[in-house]
Amino acid sequence: MRRGAWPARSSEFGFLLALLLVALLPRLYVAVAWSREPVWDGHYYHFGAERIAAGLGYSEDLWIRGQWAWRPWIHYPVGYSGLLAGLYALFGSQLIIAPLVNAVFGAALSPCTYALSVPHLGTKRARIAGALVALHPGLIAYSALVMTEVVAAALLVAAGLCLVAWRGTYRGVIGAGVLLGFATLVRPTSLMLLPLALVMEPGGWLRRVGRGCLLGATTLLVILPWTLRNCQRFDGCALVSTNGGWNLAIGAITKTGRFETLRASDGCAVVSGQVQQDRCWAEVGLRRIRQDPLGFLARMPKKWSETFSHESFAVEYLHEADPVSWTEGRRVAGRGLMSGVHRWLVVIAALGVLAWPLSLRRDKPEFWVQASLALVVVLLTFKAFWGWDYPVHWLVLFIAVVGALPLPGRPTLGPAGIFVIGSVASVLITHGLFFGEDRYHMVASPLLCVLAAGALRPSAAPVRIGN
DSSP states (O other): OOTTOOOOSHHHHHHHHHHHHHHHHHHHHHHHHHOOSOOTHHHHHHHHHHHHHTTSOSEEEEEETTEEEEEEOOSSOSHHHHHHHHHHHHHOOOTTHHHHHHHHHHHHHHHHHHHHHHHHHOHHHHHHHHHHHHHOHHHHHGGGSOOSHHHHHHHHHHHHHHHHHTTTSHHHHHHHHHHHHHHHHHOGGGGGGTTHHHHHSOSOHHHHHHHHHHHHHHHHHHHHHHHHHHHHHSSSOOSSOSOHHHHHHHHHHOSSSSOOOOOGGGSOOOOOSHHHHHHHHHHHHHHHHHHOHHHHHHTHHHHHHHHHSOOOHHHHHHHHHOTTTSOHHHHHHHHHHHHHHHHHHHHHHHGGGSBOGGGSOTTSHHHHHHHHHHHHHHHHHHHHHHSSSOOTHHHHHHHHHHHHSOOTTOOOOHHHHHHHHHHHHHHHHHHHHSOOOGGGGGGGHHHHHHHHHTTTBOTTOOOOOOO
């Protein structure tokens, strides 16, 4: 099999089927047994889907001057609600549908992650990557939540797989563009992955720029109908949603690194339209950043810590939806299990950007560079587990920086490795600018599994596809 091709042998299809079943069964159980009435953002995703399925569009009804008035929505991205709406229209707006959708997308993540990893890691390590995704407790628990992260992660991994499996072809770029367009409708910051095509595609820079433009045009073509709807319905144009300026303002104002509610006194007391409001909050955020740029940069580690240093959102969501079943003891145990697995996954993933030092000659600089970096990982691990706050986000930053640098002796990345490192870096950049919550790292969890499966490979190890 040529490097970067789809797994084609019957044994590989057998493994993929087994992997899919191993991933699907626990997710189906969690979706059926744990799901309850949607809470928090899940309530709005479900409500938006019901309105679309009923033919009312992405909207709400407001009581204004003694009568109900129809008002279109734009604050939340439409993609997840639109996906659910299609199924609601067919089967009714049953509460079990969204968890089943998450279970299917979550299960599909495992074989997609495996296929993405094969040209990067070889078959054996790619199987480990797929198995890690299949058995990841946080990703399994997410099946019961009416939230977007699992669907967004599946679309992003599938987009990367298109670019890797069909590298250098138009179908790869167009396929990735379509998937990235739908991912953007679910999670607008997915657009940050567009520049990766410039370094993943083969050929000279002129060819790469051309393919990058084609990828961007395809992505925007998928989004365009929704953007035109927004321009027609609202007081201005918005690409997907109007929470970008809101989130930037929170990122500039927050002291904790987490979400904080914005108030009119923060700078937008008088606004008349939803687009105007979002632009006003964007101006507030940019003004705060210009006033204290060093303070804004200094708060980034807090945001990264809130994003990467624990994994508790799924348990808190389930507790909010069903406090009787999720007693305090079960809640603490669930948070401990998911956060513990996530933290150790990050530690092992940090070794995925390094070469096994003993595979290098000790009289060469490559050995000392890789051995020194391994020591840094050990020290950061001690720092992460020494105190009460578990700052594993420094290890994620290590992954992004070291993975991007052409350091002596490092393992060969290839297009798949570039996609994995770039995707992790995009989450760091996004939530360094905006604000942090641990649910936002879920889109990077499959990629951390890929890095963990590649921990301490030999330097510039050749990829072996097959047993």
